[in-house]
Amino acid sequence: MTTDWAQERILVFAPHPDDETLGCGGLLSKAKRAGAEVLVQFITVGDTADESAKGYSTAEERYAEIKKVSDHFRWDDWNMALPGDHFHLRLDTVAQVDLTQIIERESPISIARAQPTVVLAPHGSSYNQDHRAVARAVHTALRPSNTAVRHHPRLVLSYEEAADQWRTDPVASPSLIVELEEDDLDAKVEGMGLYGSQAHEHPHTRSEPTLRSLAVLRGMQAGVALGEGFHVARCLA
Structure with missing residues (x-):
């Protein structure tokens, strides 16, 4: 399968700021470099416990990080759907129909409004309840229907x-490996570093060695140096 990323409009659903970079930052770098349009729909953010000196980061600090990352990757637009502590790490308490409506048509960059050619979303097997809630809602929003x-x-x-x-x-x-150039992996690592409140030293799942090691593993599985792995839900050839 060969994709001309220059022709694509990519819409990423990220439960929290940093999920898009952790999950597909390399692809976003590759696609944007080729000329793709990239939109990122964040679902929620709030005050978050972290390992900083004060022990937490505020939602305002997280917004500042998003702006740095957006400039770094040159996203065309981004949106936050449900800001605040009432929703952050509590998306499993939001009715799935409400979350699906936001994703499908109510957000300024919803599927209906943005009309993306490519949608990227978290995997439903995550232990994180917010990730599972978003994965289910995106799955429902993209249910088979008449394209008219x-x-x-x-x-x-x-x-x-x-x-x-x-x-x-x-x-x-x-089931799909996207080959990355070294510059794409470097962009992913640098982007994660801009999420200063969320980046961690190794050994941690959000450390630089972890990101680089996973890229080497996925690349090896496809016979290339570096890659990002994805599970295909739909592919219309």
Whole structure:
């Protein structure tokens, strides 16, 4: 499968700021460098416990990080759907129909409004309740239908994060590997570094060695030097 990323409009659903970089930062770098349009829909953010000197980061600090990362990757637009502590790390308490409506048509960069050709979303096997809630809602929003009635992106992928390997149910290896250049991996690592409140030293699932090691592993599985792995939900050739 060969994709001309220059022709694509990519919409990424990230439960929290940094998930898009951890899961598909290399692909976003590669696609944007080729000329793709990239939109990122964050779902929620709030005050977050971290390992900084004060022990937490505020939502305002997280917004500042998003702006730095957006400039770094040159995203065309981004949006935050449900800001605040009422939703952050509590998306499993939001009715799935409400979350699906935001993703499908209510957000300024919803599927119906943005009409992406490619959608990227978290994998439903994550231990994180917010990730699972977003994965289910995106899956529902992209349910099969008449294309004259509902927009159908040509390519729908679930991205992986190293932390997702912590699970009890077996999950197949990624079914699609996107080859990365060294510059794409460097852009991913640098982007994660701009999320200063969320980056960690090794050994940690969000450390630089972890990101580089996973890229080497996925690349090796496809016979190339570096790659990012994805699970295919839809691919219209």
